[in-house]
Amino acid sequence: xxxxxxxxxxxxxxxxxxxxxxxxxxxxxxxxxxSFNAGTSIAIWEGFSxxxxxxxxxxxxxxxxxxxxxIIAFWASAISTTLAVLAxxxxxxxxxxxxxxxxxxxxxxxxxxxEIVTAVALLIFFAMIKVATGxxxxxxxxxxxxxxxxxxxxxxxxxxxxxxxxxxxxxxxDLYAPPFRVFTRITLPQLWPGIxxxxxxxxxxxxxxxxxxxxxxxxxxDTLPTYMLGQLRRVVTPEVNAISTVLLGISVTMVVAFxxxxxxxx
Amino acid sequence: MxxxxxVRNLRKVYPGTPDVVAxxxxxxxxxxxxxxxxxxxxxxxxxxxxxxxxxxxxxTSGTLTMHGEDLSDLPPYKRPVNTVFQSYALFPxxxxxxxIGFGLEMLGxxxxxxxxxxxxxxxxxxxxxxxxxxxxxxxxxxxxxxxxARALAPRPRVLLLDEPLSALDFKLxxxxxxxxxxxxxxxxxxxxxxxxxxxxxxxxxxxxxxxxAGTIRQIGGPRDIxxxxxxxxxxxFIGDTNFVPAEVATHKGTDAxxxxxxxxxxxxxxxxxEQMQGKVTLAVRPEHANISTEAEGLLPGTLSEVVYFGTDTxxxxxxxxxxxxxxRRQNRPDETSGFSTGDRIGVQFAPGVGQVLRD
Ligand SMILES: Nc1ncnc2c1ncn2[C@@H]1O[C@H](COP(=O)(O)OP(=O)(O)OP(=O)(O)O)[C@@H](O)[C@H]1O
Ligand SMILES: [Mg+2]
Numbered sequence: 001x002x003x004x005x006x007x008x009x010x011x012x013x014x015x016x017x018x019x020x021x022x023x024x025x026x027x028x029x030x031x032x033x034x035s036f037n038a039g040t041s042i043a044i045w046e047g048f049s050x051x052x053x054x055x056x057x058x059x060x061x062x063x064x065x066x067x068x069x070x071i072i073a074f075w076a077s078a079i080s081t082t083l084a085v086l087a088x089x090x091x092x093x094x095x096x097x098x099x100x101x102x103x104x105x106x107x108x109x110x111x112x113x114x115e116i117v118t119a120v121a122l123l124i125f126f127a128m129i130k131v132a133t134g135x136x137x138x139x140x141x142x143x144x145x146x147x148x149x150x151x152x153x154x155x156x157x158x159x160x161x162x163x164x165x166x167x168x169x170x171x172x173x174d175l176y177a178p179p180f181r182v183f184t185r186i187t188l189p190q191l192w193p194g195i196x197x198x199x200x201x202x203x204x205x206x207x208x209x210x211x212x213x214x215x216x217x218x219x220x221x222d223t224l225p226t227y228m229l230g231q232l233r234r235v236v237t238p239e240v241n242a243i244s245t246v247l248l249g250i251s252v253t254m255v256v257a258f259x260x261x262x263x264x265x266x
Numbered sequence: 267m268x269x270x271x272x273v274r275n276l277r278k279v280y281p282g283t284p285d286v287v288a289x290x291x292x293x294x295x296x297x298x299x300x301x302x303x304x305x306x307x308x309x310x311x312x313x314x315x316x317x318x319x320x321x322x323x324x325x326t327s328g329t330l331t332m333h334g335e336d337l338s339d340l341p342p343y344k345r346p347v348n349t350v351f352q353s354y355a356l357f358p359x360x361x362x363x364x365x366i367g368f369g370l371e372m373l374g375x376x377x378x379x380x381x382x383x384x385x386x387x388x389x390x391x392x393x394x395x396x397x398x399x400x401x402x403x404x405x406x407x408x409x410x411x412x413x414x415a416r417a418l419a420p421r422p423r424v425l426l427l428d429e430p431l432s433a434l435d436f437k438l439x440x441x442x443x444x445x446x447x448x449x450x451x452x453x454x455x456x457x458x459x460x461x462x463x464x465x466x467x468x469x470x471x472x473x474x475x476x477x478x479a480g481t482i483r484q485i486g487g488p489r490d491i492x493x494x495x496x497x498x499x500x501x502x503f504i505g506d507t508n509f510v511p512a513e514v515a516t517h518k519g520t521d522a523x524x525x526x527x528x529x530x531x532x533x534x535x536x537x538x539x540e541q542m543q544g545k546v547t548l549a550v551r552p553e554h555a556n557i558s559t560e561a562e563g564l565l566p567g568t569l570s571e572v573v574y575f576g577t578d579t580x581x582x583x584x585x586x587x588x589x590x591x592x593x594r595r596q597n598r599p600d601e602t603s604g605f606s607t608g609d610r611i612g613v614q615f616a617p618g619v620g621q622v623l624r625d
Pocket of ligand 1: 280286287288289306307308309310311312313314315462
């Protein structure tokens with residue numbers, strides 16, 4: 001009997017795998033290591049210390065940027081998740097309508113349009129509003145983040161909705177539950193893992209954004225990533241490593257939780 | 267008296283390429299307190315008809331009334347009709363008791379009344395010990411009983427059951443058939459029951475509608491349907507049947523004298539209101555026929571095979587006109603037919619047993 005095709009037996013498989021993993025994880029590994037460097041260099045190891053974590057913690061600008069990032073991520077994920085729930089219901093629980101796939105494409109537009117294009121478009125659009133209204137607060141950033149977070153929140157929620165047994169909702173309607181109560185009593189209790197997963201994904205995506213934030217923010221509205229970018233242009237210290245390591249920790253936690261939630265059975 | 271459910275020229279077409287005609291044209295009157303069964307092969311439109319009565323699908327044309335009231339514009343949650351779904355569709359995030367109480371809760375009944383009715387219902391389907399279980403933690407048969415209790419709890423005027431027993435094993439199915447019949451008689455609720463199991467339909471129903479390809483072929487009591495199938499599809503679908511070519515000689519009301527291929531004449535039954543002439547087909551059930559000597563029989567032939575089944579024996583006869591015929595006789599230890607394979611014999615059946623079929 002001929003041996004089954006097995007990619008692990010191909011020549012060079014192990015080498016390619018090893019190189020890929022090194023390229024993927026080595027830089028991150030080094031970044032984490034050097035965040036504990038006692039010296040000021042990001043390349044020469046001088047012993048272990050919490051120095052840069054303390055320094056970042058005490059840095060007023062880092063504090064402000066962190067708070068700003070969290071506020072934006074909170075509102076952007078909350079609003080985008082709410083909109084995503086409505087969009088997911090409209091695209092899965094209504095009779096097929098003309099242009100349904102067009103609507104689907106439009107909801108996912110941020111995944112397809114180059115981010116830089118969206119950034120420039122928003123910059124110009126918001127500039128016009130700023131001139132007209134004089135308002136320069138955080139709302140612009142929240143709106144911009146909400147927009148690009150929607151598809152990330154939408155996809156897991158929609159996946160959950162399409163996976164649900166429609167007969168349950170019909171059974172509830174059959175037992176005298178009007179549409180809104182069907183939603184609150186039957187759909188929502190089964191949908192919440194999808195909603196949480198979507199919200200967490202949106203939160204991480206918002207927390208991480210550089211390009212659109214950089215273009216949309218007004219003066220003095222640095223978020224953590226744009227602050228770090230600004231720092232890198234001047235003196236590079238392991239403080240940036242320390243902040244990155246914390247961000248990495250948050251993201252990994254959220255993604256692990258997201259994966260766990262997506263697998264959760266009802 | 268107006269019918270509990272009256273279906274008039276109901277039609278349902280699912281748009282597509284090509285369109286699917288799920289129900290071509292159905293008219294039925296279902297009476298109060300009736301155990302009415304929709305019987306037919308897979309894909310004949312049983313579920314479609316049931317879903318239109320429940321309100322999950324809109325008819326393409328035709329009308330649907332309940333006690334004379336038009337149902338067309340009533341959404342499912344306003345129809346006094348409950349459904350036992352084929353998949354049960356129990357709410358996975360609620361307990362057995364919460365599932366059963368859901369309908370009453372939605373109707374806004376007071377807590378005490380809900381509790382009392384739920385307790386009664388659990389008693390009725392013998393699920394009292396399981397009240398606080400999640401629905402994922404009970405067996406298929408138990409789920410089926412919960413689904414039934416949940417649909418019965420709000421005391422609907424009409425209960426729709428879509429093949430509720432198909433997932434159960436043989437013994438449980440037999441038990442549930444009796445239980446369902448008892449429930450129906452105790453509660454006096456009109457049952458509309460869907461099945462593709464002819465035996466189930468015959469044992470449980472007051473009346474049966476036999477369906478095929480989106481149309482209703484015959485409506486009648488179990489005996490009517492079995493003994494007097496009006497057409498070939500019904501005779502073929504329900505039970506085993508011999509098809510015998512014949513020619514109508516004279517005909518008066520439902521009695522028709524027909525000439526068989528052997529030239530002998532026998533009285534057969536004509537479907538109500540039919541005036542068929544010339545060549546027809548007779549249906550004769552295997553257990554309604556007998557074998558005798560060639561001279562005595564209506565149809566001569568050769569006994570080709572004898573198959574013993576314990577309770578009865580099947581005699582396969584190769585008739586001289588080229589067709590086959592099966593006779594079924596109940597076995598008794600003190601009696602044998604006296605014929606064996608290869609013997610010349612005659613097939614015999616009494617006047618009024620043969621049924622003239624509409625083609
Ligand atoms: N939503 C739908 N869209 C398109 N066609 C459908 C739809 N639902 C049912 N049909 C078609 O309509 C016909 C009747 O379906 P229906 O479900 O009523 O059959 P049934 O008699 O209940 O069969 P079964 O015994 O297999 O449950 C079938 O040919 C089916 O493929
Ligand atoms: Mg069906």
